[in-house]
Amino acid sequence: MSNKTVIIVHSGDMDKLYSALIIANGSLSMGMEVSLYFTFWGLERLKKGGLEKGPFSKMNFLGLGKWMVKSRMKKANVAPLEKMMTDFKELGGKIIACEMTMEIMGIKQEQLRTEWIDEYGAVGTYVHEAKDAEITLFI
Amino acid sequence: MTKIEVDTRGETCPVPLVECRKALRKATPGDEVIVTGTHPASKKEIPMACESMGLEIIGIDEEADEWKIRIKR
Secondary structure, three states, X not given: OOOEEEEEEOOOOHHHHHHHHHHHHHHHHOOOEEEEEEOHHHHHOOEOOXXXXXXXXXOOHHHHHHXXXXXXXXXXXXXXXXXXXXXXXXXXXXXXXXXXXXXXXXXXXXXXXOOOOOEEEOHHHHHHHHOOOXXXXXX | XXXXXXXXXXXXXXXHHHHHHHHHHHOOOOOEEEEEEOOHXXXXXXXXXXXXXXXXXXXXXXXXXXXXXXXXX
16 A cells, blocks of 8 residues: 655754644544654654643744743644654554654764654755655645 | 443544543443543544554444543443
């Protein structure tokens, strides 16, 4: 079955990570396969304690904007990123960490949430994953 | 045949859809999964997901803001 979604998670911004994980979990829920390829600022979010650390892409105002939007999200009962990630793994989602980003940013495997990561790869891994995917996005 | 109840009342996107999928994965063929919720878009999207997975919807009930979808695994 080539019924698959592949997303490059390039941004480390919180709102964009929400978009990526909502689309990913939605795809899994529709019975599709999903791979998330974490690279550049996105990979920072896979660091231990880093998942919720991203700023907002707009109106962050040194964290004040993020705090305001987060309190509204809590009111609207939006699930935390940690739950979305747990659901993603439970539904069989795959995570690939970009090796080149690790090298450039000096990120060691032991700094990452390795329990989430299925594979460490480069561009070939992404192309291999995406060439038969019906949905592929760069976020 | 077992009946599996999933309560997503008060939850928003994408939780009802995800919880429904989690329950369907745990269910065995012949089981009935009953999802209750209040999120309006999920009332349309859960049947869409079931259709793309080839699962049968036994019934959809609605009362005020609350809906109940019965799915045959």
